[in-house]
Amino acid sequence: MNVKQLVQHYRDEGISRVKLGVCDVDGVLRGKYISLDKFASVAADTSGFCDCVLGWDMDDQLYDNATFTGWHTAFPDALYRLDLTTERRLADEGGIPFFLGEFVADDRVSLHPVCPRSRLKSVLADLAEAGYGARIAFEYEFFIFDETPQSVRDKDYRNLTPLSPGNFGYSILRTNTWSDLFNEFMDYCESHGFALEGLHCETGPGVWEAALAVDEALAAADKAVLFKTFAKSFFQRRGYIATFMAKWSMDYPGQSGHCHQSLVDLVSGEPVFYDAEAQHNMSKLQQHFVGGLQHHLNDLLAVTSPTINSYTRLVKGAWAPTAATWGIENRTTALRVIPGSARSQRVEFRIGSADANPYLVAAATLGAGLAGMASELNPTAPVVGNAYEVQDQLPAELQLSANLRDANRRWLAAELPRKIFGPTFVEHFGASREWEVRAYEAQVTDWQLRRYFEII
Numbered sequence: 001m002n003v004k005q006l007v008q009h010y011r012d013e014g015i016s017r018v019k020l021g022v023c024d025v026d027g028v029l030r031g032k033y034i035s036l037d038k039f040a041s042v043a044a045d046t047s048g049f050c051d052c053v054l055g056w057d058m059d060d061q062l063y064d065n066a067t068f069t070g071w072h073t074a075f076p077d078a079l080y081r082l083d084l085t086t087e088r089r090l091a092d093e094g095g096i097p098f099f100l101g102e103f104v105a106d107d108r109v110s111l112h113p114v115c116p117r118s119r120l121k122s123v124l125a126d127l128a129e130a131g132y133g134a135r136i137a138f139e140y141e142f143f144i145f146d147e148t149p150q151s152v153r154d155k156d157y158r159n160l161t162p163l164s165p166g167n168f169g170y171s172i173l174r175t176n177t178w179s180d181l182f183n184e185f186m187d188y189c190e191s192h193g194f195a196l197e198g199l200h201c202e203t204g205p206g207v208w209e210a211a212l213a214v215d216e217a218l219a220a221a222d223k224a225v226l227f228k229t230f231a232k233s234f235f236q237r238r239g240y241i242a243t244f245m246a247k248w249s250m251d252y253p254g255q256s257g258h259c260h261q262s263l264v265d266l267v268s269g270e271p272v273f274y275d276a277e278a279q280h281n282m283s284k285l286q287q288h289f290v291g292g293l294q295h296h297l298n299d300l301l302a303v304t305s306p307t308i309n310s311y312t313r314l315v316k317g318a319w320a321p322t323a324a325t326w327g328i329e330n331r332t333t334a335l336r337v338i339p340g341s342a343r344s345q346r347v348e349f350r351i352g353s354a355d356a357n358p359y360l361v362a363a364a365t366l367g368a369g370l371a372g373m374a375s376e377l378n379p380t381a382p383v384v385g386n387a388y389e390v391q392d393q394l395p396a397e398l399q400l401s402a403n404l405r406d407a408n409r410r411w412l413a414a415e416l417p418r419k420i421f422g423p424t425f426v427e428h429f430g431a432s433r434e435w436e437v438r439a440y441e442a443q444v445t446d447w448q449l450r451r452y453f454e455i456i
Contacts, residue, residue: 003044006084010036010097019090019098021229022049022080023116025432026058026306027357029229043084046108048077054103054114054428057435066431068114068424078112079104086222088193092237100222113424116359117221123363123420124217127370132263132272134366137197137214138224140354141255144206144235144242152241162206163240169203181238188234194223204252214260217362224257224358246305246313246353254313254320255354259361260338261369262346263289274345280328281339290326290347291379292372293335293365297324297351298400299414300364302407302433304352308440311403313353316388321351323391324398325383332387334400335379351400367420408433 001009010018018039021031030053034042041047055069056062063070086100103115111118127134144163145152152160164174175182182199189196189210198211210231212223228244235242247254263272263285275283282290297304305311313320321334328337336348352361371377380398383390391399401407411417412430421429 003040003084006043007036007040010039013095015096017096019093019096020082020101021098022053022101022103023225023357023359024053024056024058025114025116025357025429027116027225027228027355027359028058029225043082046079046081046104049080049101049103050075051078051103054078057432057439061439063431063435065435066428068428079106079108081108088226089191091188091191092233100226113422114428116357116363117218119421119425120218120221120359120363122422123367123370127263127366128266130370130374131266132370133266134217134362135214135262135264136217136220136362136366137212137260138220138227138358138361139198139209139211139256139258139260140224140228140244141202141207141209141257142231142242142244142354143204143248143252143255144208144240146206146239147241148239149236149241164201164206166205167203168201171201174201185231185234189227189230192226192230194227194230202253207252207255217366221358221362228354228358244354246307246310246355250312253318256313256320256350257352257354257356257358257361259349259352259358259365260346261349261365263369271342271345273347274340274342280337281345282337285373286337286345286347287378288373288376289369290335290337290372291377292368292370292375293347293349294324294326294379294398295377296368296371296414296416297334298397298407299410299416300368300420301351301401302404302411303360303364303417303429304349304356305407306357306360306404306433306436307353307355308404308436310353310355311401311407314351314400314402320353321400322388323394323400325387325391325394326379327383327387330383330385330387332385333383334387337382363420364417368416371416371419404433405437408437 016036017033019033021029024030051069052075080101080103082099082101088098089095090098102117103112105112111122146161168174186196195213196210197213202209232242265272273283273286274281314322316322325333326335327333334351338346349365417426
């Protein structure tokens with residue numbers, strides 16, 4: 001249907017409004033309701049959204065160090081357009097339509113220099129120019145608590161009651177006990193266009209892991225962004241709360257946001273990572289893709305581990321990589337090559353945490369892999385066994401930054417981020433990470449009080 005037909009279809013249904021969302025730098029969906037008449041006027045054109053959503057943090061605090069937007073620009077409207085292919089019907093809201101949007105440049109045509117979805121589309125255009133398309137799938141771990149948004153604040157985020165107690169990964173007992181909730185959640189995800197191919201209990205109290213079905217890269221990133229927001233609203237509407245923090249407690253493993261990736265030839269449609277004659281079925285292209293990821297991973301770490309909290313997860317022996325390592329079916333490495341058939345041969349990016357922006361993770365990893373293929377970079381020898389035991393033998397450039405400040409310095413100094421994302425985004429995102437570091441360092445923590453209050 002064209003826009004006129006679509007609007008008339010909605011009128012015939014009795015639909016009077018539409019909901020839309022755009023993704024900010026932190027991966028948070030921002031949006032609003034618009035009337036059907038307003039939708040009719042913008043669906044085939046652009047409209048304006050205050051660009052403060054690109055100039056503030058997740059607490060709506062305005063960056064004081066950004067040049068792209070701020071008080072000095074007076075926060076004008078940024079143009080956005082709706083992607084009509086992203087329509088979902090909201091089951092909890094009587095089936096009203098929901099659309100994802102993206103910011104566009106002032107010429108109403110060019111990709112926006114700061115919008116995360118636009119930055120991924122730019123990388124995908126580069127990939128297509130090289131003759132390839134990407135298929136990816138995200139999987140997320142998240143903790144669920146028998147709490148509400150108000151109760152966690154009243155408790156100051158301490159002594160929270162998890163949905164279920166104890167460590168019980170892959171538990172049939174828990175999925176039997178909570179089967180109504182598990183099944184309702186899977187049905188909910190499917191009905192909203194981000195179906196799960198798997199859902200199970202992970203190790204830790206009240207922690208689940210959801211694997212989203214594979215799709216073309218932009219659609220897969222859209223689904224990941226929607227999944228994180230809609231999963232939270234699903235549980236909050238039922239009296240619970242879910243968190244996608246990288247690590248909410250040092251007593252339990254962190255929460256990952258792994259990303260499985262493969263490439264296809266755009267002309268033939270055939271996968272290009274598979275070679276039946278090669279060791280582990282790894283084609284030369286897959287080797288160079290892995291080489292690019294490994295070589296550039298540290299320069300892109302600020303995007304794939306974007307918060308202060310992200311780095312509490314990246315510690316040895318905690319099911320998260322701490323160096324740019326790779327291996328065959330090795331879950332202790334940063335990059336896990338998964339041999340299989342032509343359709344299933346892929347690489348799993350295991351550095352990413354659940355708090356990262358899916359658009360930026362996809363753009364960073366695909367951009368690094370493309371750079372590796374263009375330069376025919378080869379990875380180091382694959383790690384066999386425990387990567388934590390051998391990682392210190394790797395060159396210094398393959399050791400990961402241990403905190404957001406150091407990761408951000410590398411991000412701002414490296415060449416590849418500017419090639420992948422463009423200089424405007426690199427500077428703006430770097431300013432946002434510097435702001436995040438300063439916001440953290442301006443706090444007196446409970447640890448400091450317990451450590452120093454009396455004794456020092």
